[in-house]
Amino acid sequence: MIKSDPLLRAFGKNVREARDSKRLTQEKLAEFAGLDPTYISGIERGVRNPGIRNVAKIAKALGVKTSDICKGVEA
Amino acid sequence: MIKSDPLLRAFGKNVREARDSKRLTQEKLAEFAGLDPTYISGIERGVRNPGIRNVAKIAKALGVKTSDICKGVEA
Known part of the structure; x- marks a missing residue:
């Protein structure tokens, strides 16, 4: 985990809104993306700095x- | 350095084209961004996976x- 900031929270919000609009759980999104559900959860909470x-x-x-x-x- | 791939090269190309269009050197871009010039160089060569x-x-x-x-x- 890293220290959250507005940029990471903005990105997390984008991911959560897109996921909600597709009616996907964090587990399903993680499965589709080939990533860990806890990583997706951390991204949505703005405490992860995912690589491109x-x-x-x-x-x-x-x-x-x-x-x-x-x-x-935006920075 | 990491193993390059089309995605990282696509991102590097975007950075280089935007930098060229602004007539900035890698050093100047690094200075403005608060990053190391070798990091910018690695990004443009597609051998870096920068965080968001x-x-x-x-x-x-x-x-x-x-x-x-x-x-x-795109992945």
């Missing part, structure tokens, strides 16, 4: 573009 | 949105 590879995997699993889930995620 | 925080810092330093430099960066 995992960002892209999560986007693909959500059926959206990588740039879509990075909207509003 | 650094992706956002680089976008800000380039004067573009985070989602802009993630265009076409």
